[in-house]
Amino acid sequence: MEASLKRSHHKIFPTHSLSWFLAGLALLYVEAAALLDPLGVPLLPHRMIQDVLQSPFGFHLLLLGIPCCVYVLGWRARDLFAWLWAPHVVTVDDEGLRADVTRIRWRDVREVVEQHAHDRLVLRHAGGTLRLRLDLWSDADALHEAVLSQVVPRLLERVSLQVSAGQPVRFGPLTLGDAGLTHRGRLWRWDDIESIRLQDEVDQGFASRELIIVAQGRTRKFDEAKVINAPVLLAYLSDRLAG
Template structure:
């Protein structure tokens, strides 16, 4: 049954844009002091400019503004041109006037640190689905991954049975095991596979941790293509312990 998701306002992204604009305003205020133009007269004064800490503020203001506006604030600008509703069915994704059939999707990648889902299609185009712009985003993500995974699974299994190595970005999959950095990790040598979240400031990095022969390998999940298909294949092939 099709499900609908309404567009929501990205408050965090909007506040980041405001913070970036404030940083630019402080930078402009400092640059105008030498010509005796004071747009922040109680904060940015000649005495402040001559303070040893002023040079730090001056050089950090622009990079901070660029980071906040262009990186953290990008969802807000995307929201301005995003349709008000998205419809998800078993076969396709309807976003405004655009219909994306899951049968045409050749690659799916989840940018975990930005909560963006990239869907590449046979015609060479890529749809960036900004999950923070939609209500019930976890359900939307699960629905898209399940639909794409079901569509791709049969082709992946066919290639594996034919003896091919199926690429999943940072990982490869063979009938005998996983391939990471050119090395084969046999199924029988794998102790555990788990996901792990690492927080650093405002960013959260997601990793797939593979433990084989007591040695751990951490793979950035944002660099794994078609992860839902890969995980389904892993669940079928991992030895029971």
């Protein structure tokens, strides 16, 4: 991507989290009213509180109300809080990424981790770590592609030089070397590896992405979020197997 194609992405309001936030506040208010009513603090009419507590779900409200509030506000509505703290604009160009006062140069990025389940891209660089929540930004797909198109080729060049020099390169649970790929002390030589690909998975409503490696006639699956620099490993192996 050339400097003339510099692009800015503005944060967008997470409307899906607002409903969860309001639901969490409502539940918290009812829970507080039920707990404070015996102390004479009338957050809700006394008769209404009595009807709620005497209903079939009254006991569960007292027992699970607070944990449910924590779950709804702290987990389901987390995008709203992330939006509040996020910078107003993220700008990418051929030199790096800028988010308000934060500036990251592509050449300083050491690791990239894709957290597909959370729609998040984690960049570890010389100055720290940036967790880029893609769903908070306009044209998120273009932002994701722009970052990877700058980071992956640079990291791929470094990995190729390290492997050529006989140095092993770790990718989370996998280690890449000149002889092949090692997992848990077992080496898969290049002739043993048949294919490699990414595959989306949905388990009980939880979406994730897995790195699928077919070696020695067996299929192995690795959570993409646990494979550091997974896009780089995929690019390297794809080129190596194709050549």
